[in-house]
Amino acid sequence: MITIEELKRIKEEQRPILEKRLIEQGNVNINEDGSIVLNGDYYKKQVRIALKNCGIIDPNNIKEYIAVDGYFALANCLINKKAKDIIEDMKASGLRGRGGAGFPTGRKWETAFLYDADQKYMICNADEGDPGAFMDRSILENDPHSVLEGMAIGGYSIGADKGFIYVRAEYPLAVRRLRAAIDQAKELGLLGNNILGTGFNFDIELRLGSGAFVCGEGTALIESIEGKRGMPRTKIYRTAHKGLWEKPTIINNVETFANVPVIFQKGVDWFRSIGTEKSPGTKVFALVGKVENAGLVEVPMGTTLREIVFDIGGGTQNGKEFKSVQTGGPSGGCIPANLIDTSVDFESLDKIGSIMGSGGMVVMDENTCMVDIARYFLDFTVDESCGKCVPCREGTKRMLETLDKIVSGKGEEEDIEKLESLSETITLGSLCGLGQTAANPVITTLKYFRDEYEAHIQDKKCPAGACVDLVEYFITDKCIGCGACARACPVDCISGAKKELHVIDQDRCIKCGACMEACPPKISAVIKR
Amino acid sequence: MDIVINGIHYEVDNNTTILQACRRAGIDIPTLCHDDRLEPFASCRMCLVEIEGSNKLVTACSTHVKDKMVVYTHSEKVIKARRDVLDLIIGNHPLECLSCDKSGQCKLQDYCYEYGIIESSYLGDKREPYVDTSNPFYDYDASKCILCGLCVRVCGELQCTSAIGFEDRGFDTIVKTPFNEGLINSKCVSCGNCVSVCPVGALTPKAQKFRHWETKEVQTTCSYCGVGCQLNLIVKGDKVVGAQPSLEGPNDGLLCVKGKFAYKFINHPDRIKTPLIKRNGKFEEVSWEQAYRYIRRKVIEIKEESGPEAFAGLTSARCTNEENYLFQKLFRAVIGTNNIDHCARL
Ligand SMILES: Cc1cc2nc3c(=O)[nH]c(=O)nc-3n(C[C@H](O)[C@H](O)[C@H](O)COP(=O)(O)O)c2cc1C
Ligand code: SF4
Ligand code: SF4
Ligand code: SF4
Numbered sequence: 001m002i003t004i005e006e007l008k009r010i011k012e013e014q015r016p017i018l019e020k021r022l023i024e025q026g027n028v029n030i031n032e033d034g035s036i037v038l039n040g041d042y043y044k045k046q047v048r049i050a051l052k053n054c055g056i057i058d059p060n061n062i063k064e065y066i067a068v069d070g071y072f073a074l075a076n077c078l079i080n081k082k083a084k085d086i087i088e089d090m091k092a093s094g095l096r097g098r099g100g101a102g103f104p105t106g107r108k109w110e111t112a113f114l115y116d117a118d119q120k121y122m123i124c125n126a127d128e129g130d131p132g133a134f135m136d137r138s139i140l141e142n143d144p145h146s147v148l149e150g151m152a153i154g155g156y157s158i159g160a161d162k163g164f165i166y167v168r169a170e171y172p173l174a175v176r177r178l179r180a181a182i183d184q185a186k187e188l189g190l191l192g193n194n195i196l197g198t199g200f201n202f203d204i205e206l207r208l209g210s211g212a213f214v215c216g217e218g219t220a221l222i223e224s225i226e227g228k229r230g231m232p233r234t235k236i237y238r239t240a241h242k243g244l245w246e247k248p249t250i251i252n253n254v255e256t257f258a259n260v261p262v263i264f265q266k267g268v269d270w271f272r273s274i275g276t277e278k279s280p281g282t283k284v285f286a287l288v289g290k291v292e293n294a295g296l297v298e299v300p301m302g303t304t305l306r307e308i309v310f311d312i313g314g315g316t317q318n319g320k321e322f323k324s325v326q327t328g329g330p331s332g333g334c335i336p337a338n339l340i341d342t343s344v345d346f347e348s349l350d351k352i353g354s355i356m357g358s359g360g361m362v363v364m365d366e367n368t369c370m371v372d373i374a375r376y377f378l379d380f381t382v383d384e385s386c387g388k389c390v391p392c393r394e395g396t397k398r399m400l401e402t403l404d405k406i407v408s409g410k411g412e413e414e415d416i417e418k419l420e421s422l423s424e425t426i427t428l429g430s431l432c433g434l435g436q437t438a439a440n441p442v443i444t445t446l447k448y449f450r451d452e453y454e455a456h457i458q459d460k461k462c463p464a465g466a467c468v469d470l471v472e473y474f475i476t477d478k479c480i481g482c483g484a485c486a487r488a489c490p491v492d493c494i495s496g497a498k499k500e501l502h503v504i505d506q507d508r509c510i511k512c513g514a515c516m517e518a519c520p521p522k523i524s525a526v527i528k529r
Numbered sequence: 530m531d532i533v534i535n536g537i538h539y540e541v542d543n544n545t546t547i548l549q550a551c552r553r554a555g556i557d558i559p560t561l562c563h564d565d566r567l568e569p570f571a572s573c574r575m576c577l578v579e580i581e582g583s584n585k586l587v588t589a590c591s592t593h594v595k596d597k598m599v600v601y602t603h604s605e606k607v608i609k610a611r612r613d614v615l616d617l618i619i620g621n622h623p624l625e626c627l628s629c630d631k632s633g634q635c636k637l638q639d640y641c642y643e644y645g646i647i648e649s650s651y652l653g654d655k656r657e658p659y660v661d662t663s664n665p666f667y668d669y670d671a672s673k674c675i676l677c678g679l680c681v682r683v684c685g686e687l688q689c690t691s692a693i694g695f696e697d698r699g700f701d702t703i704v705k706t707p708f709n710e711g712l713i714n715s716k717c718v719s720c721g722n723c724v725s726v727c728p729v730g731a732l733t734p735k736a737q738k739f740r741h742w743e744t745k746e747v748q749t750t751c752s753y754c755g756v757g758c759q760l761n762l763i764v765k766g767d768k769v770v771g772a773q774p775s776l777e778g779p780n781d782g783l784l785c786v787k788g789k790f791a792y793k794f795i796n797h798p799d800r801i802k803t804p805l806i807k808r809n810g811k812f813e814e815v816s817w818e819q820a821y822r823y824i825r826r827k828v829i830e831i832k833e834e835s836g837p838e839a840f841a842g843l844t845s846a847r848c849t850n851e852e853n854y855l856f857q858k859l860f861r862a863v864i865g866t867n868n869i870d871h872c873a874r875l
Contacts, residue, residue, distance in 0.1 A: 212698070229695055234571035234591035236546075387676065387695065387702025389572045394617035397700040401653040418650070425613035428586045428606070429574045436585070 001197055002189040004075050007066060014067035018057065028056060036068065045312050047274060048298045049282045050098070050135075050258040054142035059177050062184040065145040071190050073264035074149050077156060078198040086157035086264075087113055093268045094280040095260070099125055099216075099253030100331070100357050100433070102279070102346040105260075111240035112158040112248040120160035121249040122151050124257055125221060126167035126174070129213035130329030131380060133360045135284040136254035138296055140167065140174035143258065144181035148191065148204060150257030153264065155202045158250055163204040166221050170211055178206055213330075213384035217432050218243075218251045220386065231386045232432035253358070255284055275301035279345035284359050285327075287313050290320065291363035301345045305335065308344065309363055320365035323464075324448070328357030330377045330384075331437030333444030334370060353444045355437070369466035370449035371456055375403040377441040385434065392435030395426040399442060408469040411457035420446065465528050468511045475502050475515070478525040485526060488518035530596035535603065547589035547600055548576055556602055559611065559640050561618075561728050562677035563590045566781060567686055573677050574614050575640065579604045586610055612644050618675050620649035621656055621700075622729075629673070631730030633741035637675060659703060663713035666790040667724045667734050671703050674731035680704060680723030687783055692717035704731075721789035725774055725782070734790065739765045748775055751788040755850040756780065758788050762795075769795045828864060837865035846873040 022028045027039050036056050037043065048054075057064040065071070077086055091106030112120055124147055128136040139147065151163045167175055182204050185191040193201045207225050209215045215224045219233035222244045243249025259281060263271045275281045279301035285308060288294045292314030299308060305325055309315065316322045324334045327344075333354030335342065342348050346356050364373065378400045387393045399422055402415050423439035423446075430436045446453060455461050462470040475485065481499040486492075493509050496502030504515065516526040532539055534554060541550045546569070551558045561573035569591035577586040581599035586607065589600075601607060619641060626632045641647075659671035678695070681704060685691040692715045696705045706715035724732045746761040759778025763771035769792050774784040794800055804820035805812040815823075831839055842860045844853050853871065860869040 214698075231695070234569050234588065236569055236591040236593065382699055385699035387698045387700070388570075388678075390574050390614050390617050390676075393676070393700060393702060394621055395613075398617065398620065398651045398653055401651070422613070425610050428584075429577055429610045429614065431571055431574070431588075 001194060004079065004196060007071060007075060007196075010063055010066045011069070011072075014063040018064050018067045022056065034069075042293060042295070042312065045307070046298050047282050047300050049262050049274070050139060050146075050255045050284050051143075051296065051298045052262070053146065054138055057143065059142050059144055060180055062145060062181065062188060062190075065143070069265055070145050070261070071149055073261040074152050074156075074190070075196055077153050077264055078196055078200050083113060083157045083159065086153065089264070089268055090157070090260075093263045093271045094278070095256065095263060095271070096279060096281075096346065097253055098255035098259070098283065098358070099251075100328075100355070102356060105252060105256055108240060108252075109154060109158050109250060111238065112160075112250045115241055115248040117159075117248050119162070119245075119247045120158055121244045121247055122155040122158065122160045122163040123221070123225070123244065123249060123251040124151055124163065124165040124254060125216060125218070125251050126165050126171075126254045127209045127213075127216035127221060128168060128171075128254070128358065129211075129216045129384075130358050130360045132288045132362060133286045133329060133358050135286055135296055135359050137171050137174055138284075139254050139258050140171065141177055144174075144177045145185065146258045146261055147178075147254055148181055148185055150252075150260035151204060152191065152195070152202045153260050154250060154252065154257070156200055158248070160248075160250070161201045161203065163202060164207050164225055164244075165204060166207045166209055166215070166225060168211060169208040175206065175208065182206070212386070213380075214386045214432070214434055217434060220432070221251065222249065229386075231388045232434075234431060255359075276343070276345050278347055283344065283356065285344075285361045286359055287361045287363070289326075289361075289363035290317050290365040290368070291315070292317055297361075299344070302343045304341050304343050306340045308361065309340065313363065316363060316365045320367065322363070323366050323368055324364045324370065324373075326354075326362040326364065326373065326377075326441070327360065328355035328437075328440070329360040330380045331355060331433065331440055332357045332360065333440045334364070334373060334448060335444070336448040339448075353440070353447060355440070367464055367466060369407070369462050369464040370445045370452045371403065371462075372407055372464075372466050374441045374445045375400065375407055378403060378438070381434065381438040385438075386432075389429075389431040389435060391426045391429040392431070392438060395422055395430075396435070396438050398422060399426070399439065403442070406453065406456045407462070407467045409456070409460045409467075411453075413457065415457060416446065416450075416453055471511060471528050472506055473504055473509060473511065473513065473515055474527050474529055475504060475519075476525050476527055477501060478523055479519075480523055480525070482520065482523075484518040484520065485515035488514040490514060530594065532594050532596070532598045532600065534600045541594055543593075545594050547578060547587070547592050547594055547598075550594050551578075551589060551600075551602060558589050558602055559643070560590060561636055561640070561675060562679060564679055564683070564726060567679070567682045570678055570682065573618075573675070575611055577607055577610050577614075578602045579607050608644070611640075612646060615641055615644055615646045616649055617651070619646060620651035620653070622649075622675065623655075623672050624648065625673075629730040630733045630736060630738075631673075631741075635730060636728035654700070656703065657701070659705075661706075661712050662735075663711045664717065664719060665713075665735070666719050666786065667721055667732060669704075669712065669732050671705075671731065673729050674704055675729055676702055676704065677728060678704075679726040679728065680732055683722045683726050683783075684717075687781075688718075688720055688722050690716055690718055690720070693723065719786040719790070720784065721786060722774070722783050725784070725789065734771055737765075737768075737770045739763075739770050744770065746773070748777075750778075750849055751780075751784070752847050752849070753785075753787040753791070754846055755848075755853065757849060758784055760784060760788055762792065769793075832864065838868065840864050840866050841868040842866075842870070844869070844871050846871065 030036050087110050095105045096102040212230050214220045215230040217232050220230040224230040239249045272280045282298050282300050284298045287297050326334045382396045382400050385392045423443050426439045455463050465471050479501045486494040493505040519526045559575040561575050562570050571588040571591040576589040578589045579601040661669040744763045744765045748761050751758040758780035759775035761773045762769045772792050774782045776782040803814045806815050844856045857869045
């Protein structure tokens with residue numbers, strides 16, 4: 001059994017070793033208050049809470065986690081706080097779930113706390129299935145103990161002695177690191193029975209998900225842990241009341257848990273001083289797409305999209321015109337350039353029809369077709385729908401078919417209306433969050449980029465030049481007849497005599513764009529139109 | 530607690546679902562996936578209703594009433610959602626009502642009629658065709674399946690066999706046996722409870738041809754064992770053409786393979802329908818009255834001649850409990866022997 005003294009001793013012993021290693025590495029700053037931050041412009045504008053140890057400590061060594069005050073929050077909670085106090089602190093902190101919906105974590109824990117049961121469960125949702133999202137992965141791989149510690153604090157507060165981490169099998173490194181972390185914590189007595197001599201028992205097991213996006217949905221995740229098909233349950237009871245094996249169960253996201261120990265280390269007031277009134281703290285975003293500096297960005301809630309995309313992300317690549325940013329993954333919405341000064345918090349994003357989601361942020365430039373983007377996300381949802389309820393199973397498929405029609409130039413006038421009507425039914429009538437938000441990409445693109453839909457349908461043109469069926473490559477009279485295009489064309493559909501104007505046979509052209517690339521830049525005779 | 534449904538106040542108990550409250554109030558809420566005996570599944574979305582103060586529609590089958598709740602069961606928003614749901618379902622359903630066995634007793638057909646859906650607005654893909662006729666008693670045609678999940682849940686939750694389940698996901702979701710081994714090679718015990726609950730023509734008995742409107746139902750007690758399951762025989766003219774479990778008996782809407790499917794003996798030409806007495810080495814048909822008189826006479830004669838121990842009675846598992854009870858009473862109390870047994874002991 002480990003004692004608090006022993007924990008302090010490990011910290012004192014390990015801290016100098018860690019600092020020495022970091023100084024040798026040379027990529028960090030050790031501040032006067034003991035905090036350690038990564039160097040560089042990219043990090044300067046960020047405030048890292050959930051990611052604070054990522055890239056700094058050795059995730060395979062529990063002592064390094066202890067050296068940065070790890071497990072002291074748990075120790076403090078177990079020794080000095082009652083379960084009820086922890087819940088009050090969590091409520092006061094205003095921490096909201098980082099897994100998507102932004103539900104206040106303290107209130108959620110309180111519900112499970114209030115139910116009397118012989119067994120309760122604490123689950124960490126590490127299924128991270130949004131395409132392009134990798135914030136949870138980064139925490140799991142680089143700072144697994146912060147999640148374990150957060151879960152243990154949560155477990156203590158609601159009265160659970162058992163935790164599960166549902167992690168996707170496609171994250172083998174995260175799985176390995178979590179396994180190692182659990183083993184080390186158990187060995188030291190920071191997990192298991194009678195933790196720190198307080199009589200509190202808490203054990204954590206891993207459960208591997210097999211890649212179904214819908215298993216990130218709380219009730220589907222529970223079904224999956226129970227060994228059943230991952231299909232959401234209808235919420236006749238809340239999971240905090242009857243969840244895993246009908247017992248009170250709390251599910252939180254990886255990033256949510258990673259915030260918990262810090263809140264108890266630095267205090268509620270400190271936490272509330274970051275972010276906005278209604279959304280305190282920070283949020284990690286996976287900034288991807290046509291942006292100069294792609295990567296993970298952790299910023300205070302309330303930071304504007306402009307600051308994230310331009311100040312940190314460095315704007316669009318190759319100086320292309322910025323068109324839109326998509327937040328919230330497949331359930332999110334496309335935000336147009338004129339709303340780039342929107343502040344990023346749960347309320348503001350909701351107001352403009354998008355969501356925070358788990359933190360995906362995809363930057364799009366002038367070459368992105370918004371109809372095609374909506375189609376892309378819907379294609380994902382159609383694939384990932386569990387097939388349980390009618391609006392999602394059948395409705396998203398019909399919506400995708402309609403979008404397919406539009407991007408291939410076969411759209412009809414009434415298609416827009418059909419999409420709107422169907423969006424409404426799918427949103428209102430689906431069983432789980434997947435279906436209820438599946439139409440968001442379509443709804444927001446129709447709201448902000450309706451002209452692009454109309455161009456596809458009425459003029460059979462794709463303004464961004466992205467929809468293959470609606471563009472053609474054409475050789476203008478700037479052509480000097482060098483034949484470079486004809487040699488590059490993989491289907492030999494360009495003809496023309498030497499030094500004479502070349503012509504593309506539109507019927508045979510596969511629209512690969514090889515001709516455009518092959519035409520000497522000085523001439524640039526091939527255009528896309 | 531007090532709730533308001535479509536403008537009228539009702540007093541309902543805690544823990545009542547909106548669906549239960551509506552049914553008690555005589556308000557019809559359409560359902561395709563609901564069955565009182567099963568856990569709410571909420572997959573068909575036909576029972577969507579509107580709650581004042583909430584943007585989303587909720588499923589009546591899986592939402593508990595709350596005090597002062599104001600419910601609209603047929604608002605414009607609700608009707609549109611239900612119509613869209615039906616439209617989407619039949620968009621992936623063959624409109625073969627003319628040749629479908631279920632026609633006239635199909636919930637999908639009824640609701641489409643009620644909500645005025647003539648054909649689907651979607652002309653897209655349909656589910657991959659798949660049929661399984663390997664079971665000797667019933668057929669499965671996946672193209673007609675609406676994925677209400679009733680069969681899967683009845684088989685798992687009530688029959689406790691779990692022979693079938695959902696496979697694949699999204700639009701490709703289909704009800705199948707594990708590893709696609711086919712019903713005949715699966716754990717299926719042919720109880721037919723899945724067939725009894727299928728609201729459409731996806732699971733159908735290998736039946737004689739009949740139209741539901743040509744038949745009448747006759748409630749009876751299953752004669753195969755002593756449980757006393759109640760069932761409704763489906764009768765066309767003077768022929769039994771099917772059996773449907775009744776919800777009223779001890780069987781709570783379930784049957785076993787015999788009760789569900791083994792009714793064909795009823796119309797079999799070899800079936801003995803009158804008592805037979807052997808005269809001159811040949812069985813002759815007699816009336817019940819004649820038979821009873823014969824038995825009575827013989828019993829008295831033999832008992833006087835050889836005493837009660839000369840008798841032995843063998844009764845049948847296919848009689849009801851009550852009939853078996855009476856039979857042993859006859860032997861013990863009237864004839865006076867304990868030589869009485871039952872075929873189920875063999
Ligand atoms: C289709 C779907 C997928 C989801 N996937 C995830 C996921 O991968 N990770 C996650 O933490 N939450 C996911 N969620 C949200 C969870 O249902 C749940 O709200 C969340 O894990 C709660 O944790 P939080 O309160 O800490 O945010 C998903 C929700 C839906 C509807
Ligand atoms: S909304 Fe989609 S994912 Fe959710 S239960 Fe319905 S079919 Fe399954
Ligand atoms: S017949 Fe009975 S055992 Fe077979 S699949 Fe149907 S419900 Fe299950
Ligand atoms: S076969 Fe019938 S009962 Fe089973 S899911 Fe399909 S429609 Fe429902």
